[in-house]
Amino acid sequence: VAGSAAALGAAVVLGLALEGLASPLVVGYLGLVAVVLAVLGGGSASTVVLALATRGSVPPGAYGGILVPPRGHEDDPSAIRRPTREVLRGGATIGMLERLAVVAVLLAGYPEALAVVIAIKGVGRFSELGEAAEARERFIIGTLVSWLWAATCAAVVLVAR
DSSP: OHHHHHHHHHHHHHHHHTTTTOOHHHHHHHHHHHHHHHHHHHHHHHHHHHHHHHTTOSOBOTTSSEEEOOTTOTTOHHHHTSOOEEESTTHHHHHHHHHHHHHHHHHTTOGGGHHHHHHHHHHHHHHHHTTOHHHHHHHHHHHHHHHHHHHHHHHHHHHHO
């Protein structure tokens, strides 16, 4: 996380220093770096923020999701100690694709497409979001962190243009 944050910070400083002065080649290179940093660096940022938000109260699943109580036992304290269902599987992969889409549409100058990105993600996860409060919380926090990270990466290039 520290390495990703440092790289993003350096890119922000570089973008501000090059504001309006960068050649198309430099802006293109900066764009490539921003896309890679958005896609690969945002995952660790999301992981850290989610860990801070949940404080270890949500056990991880075997396939990248989280374990939640069985259906119908969400309010049963003993069920929380023996979770049996894994929800939000594949979140890391979805997060990478999401950050790629966010940075791409912002760099393309088509921010309206962000509505399509969030709609696709919401429809894809809809059935899991109603199952447990932990799933809704993780969906919202993870999405916001991913979007802020990707938007910051895109902003570096947009400022340098």
